[in-house]
Amino acid sequence: MMRRRTMLVAVVAVAMLAAACGDDDNGGYSDEIRNSYLGGCTTEQNQAFCECTLDEIEKRWSEEEFIKFAIEASEEPPEEFFEIAFACLGDADLGG
DSSP: OOHHHHHHHHHHHHHHHHHHHHHOOSSSSSSHHHHHHHHHHTTSSSSHHHHHHHHHHHSSSHHHHHHHHHHTTTTTTTHHHHHHHHHHTTSOOOOO
């Protein structure tokens, strides 16, 4: 649990910095947000798992909502985050 929380806090910090650098209004997340999330996630999980979770997050929340979610989740991630993670466990061979 602590490992997930540490990863999420790191992703939040990077996402906030990336959001300050620019905004991509193409209907999806900006490259900065995607790369920041994947960069933070892959320090703890494999690429397939991180891409799966990002794809699911992107389906559920706009970029603005995700940044807000990430800030609010820095202490305790919401239940939906765990639902996404568990759903992606079957799609990815987890390893460090």
